[in-house]
Amino acid sequence: MRPGSWKVERQRDAALGEEIARATRPGFPTVLHCRRPGLLRKFALVGVDYGSVHQRFRLPGARGWTHSPAGVAHFLEHQLFEGPSANAFEFFSELGASANAYTDFNETAYHVQCVDRFGEAFAHLLRFVRAPHFTEASVAKERGVIAQEIRMYSDDADSVSAQNLLAALYAKHPVRIDIAGTVESIRRIRPETLYACYWGFYHPAHMAVVAVADLPWTRVLAVVEEAFAAPARNQPARWRRAIPERPVEPRRIARGSVQRKMPIAKPKALVGFKEGCLGLRAKSLVRSRIEMAFLGDLLFGSASSFYQQAYADGWIDEDFAFSYQETPDYGYSAMGGRTPSPSRLRERILAEIDRAVRDGIPVDDFERVRTKAVGEFLRVFHSPSALGQILASCHFAGASLFDYRDALWRIRPADLARRLASHFRPEASTMSILLPV
Amino acid sequence: MIWTRSGDFLQATLANGIRLHFAFAARFKTTLVAGYQRVPLDAAATLTALVPSVLRRGFRACPTELQFRRRLERMYGAAFDVSVHRFGANQVVEWQWEIPCERFLGASRVRRPRAPGGLLAQAFHLFGGLLTDPVLEGDGFRPEVVAQEKEKLATLIRSQADNKDRDAYEKCRRLMARGGAEGLSPYGRLEDLGAVTPESLYLHYRRWLSRSAFDLYVMGPVRAQEVLDAARASMTFARLGAAPEPPPRRARPPAARGPLRLRGRSPTRQGKICLGYAAAIDPVGPEAEALLVYSGVLGGYAHSKLFQNVREKAALAYSVGSAVDRSTSWIFVQAGVEPCNRDRATRLIRKEIEAMRRGVSPKEFDRTLAAIRQALRTLADLRTGRIEAHYEEQMLGRAFSRSRALARFARVRPGALERVARKVKWRAACYLGPDRA
Numbered sequence: 001m002r003p004g005s006w007k008v009e010r011q012r013d014a015a016l017g018e019e020i021a022r023a024t025r026p027g028f029p030t031v032l033h034c035r036r037p038g039l040l041r042k043f044a045l046v047g048v049d050y051g052s053v054h055q056r057f058r059l060p061g062a063r064g065w066t067h068s069p070a071g072v073a074h075f076l077e078h079q080l081f082e083g084p085s086a087n088a089f090e091f092f093s094e095l096g097a098s099a100n101a102y103t104d105f106n107e108t109a110y111h112v113q114c115v116d117r118f119g120e121a122f123a124h125l126l127r128f129v130r131a132p133h134f135t136e137a138s139v140a141k142e143r144g145v146i147a148q149e150i151r152m153y154s155d156d157a158d159s160v161s162a163q164n165l166l167a168a169l170y171a172k173h174p175v176r177i178d179i180a181g182t183v184e185s186i187r188r189i190r191p192e193t194l195y196a197c198y199w200g201f202y203h204p205a206h207m208a209v210v211a212v213a214d215l216p217w218t219r220v221l222a223v224v225e226e227a228f229a230a231p232a233r234n235q236p237a238r239w240r241r242a243i244p245e246r247p248v249e250p251r252r253i254a255r256g257s258v259q260r261k262m263p264i265a266k267p268k269a270l271v272g273f274k275e276g277c278l279g280l281r282a283k284s285l286v287r288s289r290i291e292m293a294f295l296g297d298l299l300f301g302s303a304s305s306f307y308q309q310a311y312a313d314g315w316i317d318e319d320f321a322f323s324y325q326e327t328p329d330y331g332y333s334a335m336g337g338r339t340p341s342p343s344r345l346r347e348r349i350l351a352e353i354d355r356a357v358r359d360g361i362p363v364d365d366f367e368r369v370r371t372k373a374v375g376e377f378l379r380v381f382h383s384p385s386a387l388g389q390i391l392a393s394c395h396f397a398g399a400s401l402f403d404y405r406d407a408l409w410r411i412r413p414a415d416l417a418r419r420l421a422s423h424f425r426p427e428a429s430t431m432s433i434l435l436p437v
Numbered sequence: 438m439i440w441t442r443s444g445d446f447l448q449a450t451l452a453n454g455i456r457l458h459f460a461f462a463a464r465f466k467t468t469l470v471a472g473y474q475r476v477p478l479d480a481a482a483t484l485t486a487l488v489p490s491v492l493r494r495g496f497r498a499c500p501t502e503l504q505f506r507r508r509l510e511r512m513y514g515a516a517f518d519v520s521v522h523r524f525g526a527n528q529v530v531e532w533q534w535e536i537p538c539e540r541f542l543g544a545s546r547v548r549r550p551r552a553p554g555g556l557l558a559q560a561f562h563l564f565g566g567l568l569t570d571p572v573l574e575g576d577g578f579r580p581e582v583v584a585q586e587k588e589k590l591a592t593l594i595r596s597q598a599d600n601k602d603r604d605a606y607e608k609c610r611r612l613m614a615r616g617g618a619e620g621l622s623p624y625g626r627l628e629d630l631g632a633v634t635p636e637s638l639y640l641h642y643r644r645w646l647s648r649s650a651f652d653l654y655v656m657g658p659v660r661a662q663e664v665l666d667a668a669r670a671s672m673t674f675a676r677l678g679a680a681p682e683p684p685p686r687r688a689r690p691p692a693a694r695g696p697l698r699l700r701g702r703s704p705t706r707q708g709k710i711c712l713g714y715a716a717a718i719d720p721v722g723p724e725a726e727a728l729l730v731y732s733g734v735l736g737g738y739a740h741s742k743l744f745q746n747v748r749e750k751a752a753l754a755y756s757v758g759s760a761v762d763r764s765t766s767w768i769f770v771q772a773g774v775e776p777c778n779r780d781r782a783t784r785l786i787r788k789e790i791e792a793m794r795r796g797v798s799p800k801e802f803d804r805t806l807a808a809i810r811q812a813l814r815t816l817a818d819l820r821t822g823r824i825e826a827h828y829e830e831q832m833l834g835r836a837f838s839r840s841r842a843l844a845r846f847a848r849v850r851p852g853a854l855e856r857v858a859r860k861v862k863w864r865a866a867c868y869l870g871p872d873r874a
Contacts, residue, residue: 015543016466038464041818087749093740096807115814144752151707152755152773157599263704265595303506311502312581317589338592368510375513375537378466384818437704 006031006221011402018381020391020401021217028228029207032391033220036384042118042213043384045111046129047392049208050201052179053105053329056245057200060238065245068197069188070174071181074103075139075146076194080110080129082138088128097121105175106327107396113385118213119223126209126227132198132234134191147183157264157434164258165272165334165432171254173247175330199235200242204228208395212384246329251276257431268319268434269342271349273424275331282398287407289326290373291419292333294411296322297369299356300335306352315345327397333423342433353424361420366413373408440661444827444836446654447661451668453676455651458827459664462820466541468557468657469820472532472564473828474649475524478618482528483590483625484633484641489519489530490586491638495572495579498563508563512556513537524832525764526618530649536560538658557659558667565671568646577635578642587630594624601709602756605869606769609711612697612865619765647677652831654824699867708776708870710783714768714790715864716857721833724860725766726845727853731861732761732768733805734797734854735790740804742789747772753782763829768861776872783866793858802851813843 006023013019023031029046052073056065081088081101092099097114099121110129112121153159163178170176180186211220253274280288300306300322310316319337326332339345380401381387394401440447446458462469476485499505509515516535521528536556554562572579598604607622614620653672655664696713703709718724736743736759747757757772770790774782816822816839823839830837 013543016541036464039818041815089739093738093804093808096804096811098808098811099739113815115811141749141752145748145755148707148753148773148775149755151775155601155705155707263601264599266592301506303503303510305503308501308503308506312585314585314588317592338596368507372510372514374542375515378513378537378541379535382465382467 008217011400013402013405016378016381022400023221027204028224029204029209030395031221031224032208032210032395033217034212034381034387034391035214035217036212036381037214039212039214039384040115041113041384042115042215043111043113043211043388044118044122044125044213045109045210045388045392046126047107047109047208047210047396048202049106049206049396050108050197051104051106052177052181053174054201054244055174055177056247057242058245059196059200059242060240066196066200066242068193069181070177070185071146071179072189072193072197073108074180075142075186075189076197077101077103077108077110078142078146079134079138079194080132080198082133082142083128083131084133088124091124092121095121099125103179105179107392109389109392111385111388118215119219122211122223123227126224129202130227130232132195132202132232134194136191139189139191139194143186143189146180146186150178150180150183150186153178153180157262157268160260160262161268161270161336161432161434162334164260164434165270165430166332168255168258168430168432169253169272169274169332170330171250173249173330176254199239202232203239203241206241208392210388210391210395212388212391249330253428253430255430257433259433259435261435261437263437264434265436266338267340267342267436268337269339269345270334270336270432271346272332272334272430272432274428274430275326275333275423276425276428277422278326278331279328280326281328283403283407285326285328285397286394286399286403287411288331289324290404290407291411291415292324292326292423294366294369294373295416295420295423296324296333296335297372298361298365298416299352300349301369303368306348310345310348315339315341315348336432342431346429346431350426350429353420357421357424361413361416363413366416370408370411377405377408444830444838444841445823446827449665451673453673455653455668455672455676457665457668458652458654458824459661460656460823461658461661462656463658464818465657465820466538468536468538468655468659469824470532470534470536470560470564471654471821471824473652473654474530474532474645475527475652475832476645476649478523478526478528478621478623480629481641482621482623483629484638485528485530485645486521486623486625487583487586487590487633487638488642488645489521489532490589491578491582492567492571492642493519494582494586496566497570497572498566500572505563505567512559513542515556515560521623523621523623524829525762527764527832528623532564534560534564536657555663557663558670561667561671565674569674571642573639574635577637577639580635583633583635583638587633590624591627591630594622594627597622597624601703601705601707601869602771602773604703605709605711605867606771608699608701608869609713609769609865609867610767612699612867613713613715613765613767615697651676652828654828656820656824696863697865699865701867701869702871703869704871705869706871707773708779708868708872710770710772710774710779710786711867712770712783712786712863713865713867714770714861716766716768716860716862718766718857718860720763720766721830721835724853724857727849727857728766728768729761730802730805730809730846730849731793731854731857732759733809734801735759735768735793736770738805738808740801742792742801743770743772743786746789747782747785751781751785753778753785757786763833767864776870779868779870779872787863790861790863793861794855796855797851799851802854806846806849809846810843813839813846
């Protein structure tokens with residue numbers, strides 16, 4: 001390895017005693033490393049900037065858009081484990097390593113965790129992700145497995161509730177479609193579909209490799225360099241990443257509410273608000289996400305007057321939660337859980353927002369929530385797998401983990417007051433309702 | 438009072454019989470405090486399940502839950518949770534606290550609370566107060582709180598069936614228990630709630646606090662003396678009788694009759710299979726580890742028989758696997774399948790279990806042992822895992838240490854799995870699905 005080929009930056013938090021190194025090099029993925037001395041467990045992840053929302057894209061040199069069936073990114077994640085001669089799990093099993101993968105709306109990630117023989121497991125992880133091999137037989141077989149996965153989630157009330165909310169919020173954006181697609185859409189997936197998406201998106205420049213391991217930085221880089229120095233299996237001669245379409249989504253919500261019956265004991269309601277101001281990236285995006293996390297905690301967290309009163313009155317129970325998601329293309333908040341009356345719960349949520357807009361954000365409450373966030377940040381470093389996934393997610397957002405820490409201190413009550421008024425607009429609100437059969 | 442060694446923990450017994458377990462964990466930035474209160478699972482289970490949620494709602498230092506939650510947020514987001522579990526024929530209330538360690542908070546720009554003592558001492562003070570000094574009204578708890586928590590527990594009990602995998606498992610488990618306590622729900626019974634009054638619940642709470650076997654685990658970057666001082670200051674409340682000894686271990690032989698079956702109709706997309714097997718094996722006897730390896734080979738990992746044959750080759754399921762309930766040496770096999778494949782999947786699962794009687798391949802055996810070894814070594818970095826392993830072993834009558842556990846697994850030979858397989862008897866089957874029974 002030629003050390004001078006990598007450009008390395010280090011960020012350190014002296015109080016935490018943690019350092020994160022970041023290395024970049026043309027033609028290679030970005031590499032992130034957090035050493036965590038003394039930890040026996042070692043974790044590695046390779047992430048791709050490609051998720052279920054990247055359905056329409058333009059291939060380099062092509063004129064028109066390619067429209068892939070819903071669920072391709074997830075199907076590709078399953079199929080990549082099938083190698084030409086053996087399933088990738090075979091070698092992980094031999095090592096006793098625990099490997100898995102996940103696909104979400106914006107990213108796909110493959111990861112491995114073990115104590116011993118980590119170097120071999122890490123190298124194998126990068127190797128199989130660079131060796132696509134898709135056949136009619138393996139695709140047909142996996143279709144049956146994924147169909148059962150789709151069925152499994154379609155019986156899960158929380159998954160259905162969340163997906164229905166997205167369908168009510170979004171008219172055009174692919175986030176409204178289930179990550180795994182549907183049993184019907186995956187029938188249209190063929191090996192050539194998978195190859196087109198693989199070569200379109202699994203370009204090293206749009207990948208990140210993360211290692212949370214008590215190993216020298218040079219060893220981590222050596223494994224990455226060996227895996228990516230040679231071309232990928234059957235790599236095209238001129239390989240450029242596909243350009244995903246930026247969907248044009250109306251500002252208004254798609255539907256006033258979505259309702260469905262399921263075999264559950266009590267109704268479930270999820271109230272959502274569609275974010276109107278998008279296009280943020282990097283540190284601005286991180287700051288926006290934290291603003292909403294703070295607001296969610298202040299208004300609807302377990303230490304809020306709303307939560308405690310609604311709990312005592314019987315409108316919610318410990319199932320109630322708030323969440324916020326934002327990317328440059330879409331953003332939404334969601335709050336809810338089990339409730340005897342979805343419409344009444346929505347009324348109370350809107351009333352609480354009105355009250356907060358009227359009364360403002362007390363400084364003491366703001367400082368309390370910030371104090372909590374500062375303490376919670378300590379826990380990020382405890383689990384190598386959780387830390388690895390967070391590092392990858394921050395990277396694809398264009399920021400670093402310490403940008404998040406810094407943003408905690410920069411936010412002011414006035415920021416939350418502004419956001420309270422701009423995000424929680426009644427006309428931007430919709431609802432997903434599940435009723436017992 | 439002196440510390441003695443109990444497996445991977447130091448142990449001391451407080452004057453009131455509470456067993457304190459401590460392990461120094463330098464790599465973490467928070468201190469984990471886990472309290473376990475165990476009683477036999479019996480007709481009083483509903484009362485026991487209610488007590489923790491009522492206690493959480495207010496005590497002298499924090500008369501309302503709102504005050505309690507806000508106090509925790511000011512303690513840098515100290516986390517608190519309480520849950521109820523079952524282990525064999527035992528009902529266990531688990532308290533979990535996670536307290537930030539001040540030295541990692543750096544030169545905090547946030548105002549520090551003025552309460553005396555460090556955050557750990559404050560958390561212990563709150564814990565002791567929550568347990569021993571509840572807000573009362575007359576001779577019992579506050580009537581409105583008891584009424585609210587009865588309603589919440591009723592919802593929780595009814596909602597257990599919302600998750601169909603869990604519902605199938607619980608129904609199968611009740612069949613396995615043949616009326617024994619192992620089949621009871623740790624949340625009690627709906628029909629018991631009507632008779633609960635604020636006074637009867639308070640009387641039960643007093644008995645439960647005095648008589649429950651109480652173990653308190655602390656792991657973090659703190660000194661043993663600091664933990665001892667905090668526990669002595671806050672947890673040496675009066676308790677009446679000696680803690681009951683753990684129930685005797687027993688390996689009940691399976692009934693001579695054939696398996697009990699239950700087929701239920703549920704308007705879901707997927708059918709849920711749960712098969713229950715009993716093995717007359719002492720959970721801490723000489724064949725205990727062989728039973729765990731057996732289950733691992735059968736359906737514990739990606740290389741296992743069920744994963745490879747039911748999912749990968751036959752594509753009948755996305756989720757399929759087996760797991761051992763250590764308290765009873767019962768094995769549960771679960772799968773989610775297309776309803777039309779119910780019988781085919783069940784036949785295939787039973788065929789794989791039958792095949793285990795003829796032995797396992799060296800590859801299956803070696804890979805399972807490698808995975809178990811890695812998981813045990815990984816425990817060094819997992820506080821919750823270490824605590825749970827130690828507590829579970831203690832309930833079974835011995836002290837857990839990783840090194841001894843690794844040595845026991847290293848002594849398992851392939852032939853032992855064949856002997857275990859001959860002891861594994863099919864005892865129950867449950868199927869829930871949309872198709873007619």
